[in-house]
Amino acid sequence: NAGVTQTPKFRILKIGQSMTLQCTQDMNHNYMYWYRQDPGMGLKLIYYSVGAGITDKGEVPNGYNVSRSTTEDFPLRLELAAPSQTSVYFCASSSPWGGKYEQYFGPGTRLTVT
Amino acid sequence: AQSVTQLGSHVSVSEGALVLLRCNYSSSVPPYLFWYVQYPNQGLQLLLKYTTGATLVKGINGFEAEFKKSETSFHLTKPSAHMSDAAEYFCAVSDRISGNQFYFGTGTSLTVIP
Numbered sequence: 624n625a626g627v628t629q630t631p632k633f634r635i636l637k638i639g640q641s642m643t644l645q646c647t648q649d650m651n652h653n654y655m656y657w658y659r660q661d662p663g664m665g666l667k668l669i670y671y672s673v674g675a676g677i678t679d680k681g682e683v684p685n686g687y688n689v690s691r692s693t694t695e696d697f698p699l700r701l702e703l704a705a706p707s708q709t710s711v712y713f714c715a716s717s718s719p720w721g722g723k724y725e726q727y728f729g730p731g732t733r734l735t736v737t
Numbered sequence: 738a739q740s741v742t743q744l745g746s747h748v749s750v751s752e753g754a755l756v757l758l759r760c761n762y763s764s765s766v767p768p769y770l771f772w773y774v775q776y777p778n779q780g781l782q783l784l785l786k787y788t789t790g791a792t793l794v795k796g797i798n799g800f801e802a803e804f805k806k807s808e809t810s811f812h813l814t815k816p817s818a819h820m821s822d823a824a825e826y827f828c829a830v831s832d833r834i835s836g837n838q839f840y841f842g843t844g845t846s847l848t849v850i851p
Contacts, residue, residue, distance in 0.1 A: 663746065663844075665842055665843035665844050666841045668839075671837065671838065681838075713780055713781070715781075719837065724786065724788055724831060725786055726771075726781075726829075726839055727783075728773075728781040728782070729780055730779060731778075731780050
């Protein structure tokens with residue numbers, strides 16, 4: 624199992640550009656999540672999904688969009704990038720069945736907006 | 738919403754000394770409880786979890802944590818620190834009913850002094 628994979632690892636964007644951060648998991652998890660991590664601030668939930676076709680906002684959704692057309696993929700779209708979106712982005716997945724409960728994280732995407 | 742408090746954003750210990758990282762949660766119903774570790778430029782890795790049963794749980798790398806309902810705490814300990822333990826540690830909770838949202842603390846950076 625590859626687990627949770629994210630691409631790209633690094634990206635530099637100019638203000639106003641857009642991009643999609645890719646996230647794929649091969650564990651057949653229903654739940655998937657996008658977080659951003661800023662220094663000293665822990666992780667903040669951007670969006671999450673409890674299954675294909677179902678998404679919901681987290682704590683900091685403004686400036687982002689998501690879709691979930693398959694169980695495996697959960698891309699995060701940034702429209703009109705702003706310097707405030709400079710951060711490290713983590714995708715995670717989980718399945719509440721089978722006694723696991725924990726989230727599995729990808730390696731992250733480091734995004735800089737200048 | 739639940740909240741998680743990690744006391745001490747930075748903790749320094751000498752190699753071989755006891756490691757104690759504190760975590761308190763706010764919830765009337767005991768949640769699922771997790772500790773994650775993050776090494777530089779990596780994603781989060783599960784150290785240990787408490788879901789049910791024995792309140793003292795053991796994890797990887799010699800870490801353990803004890804769930805204390807009366808104190809709403811889930812402190813992480815390790816009897817003897819090793820240089821390789823230097824990392825960021827996050828406490829997280831998940832609601833038992835929905836199980837689909839995690840709440841993370843702001844993290845504790847552990848430094849191990851040789």
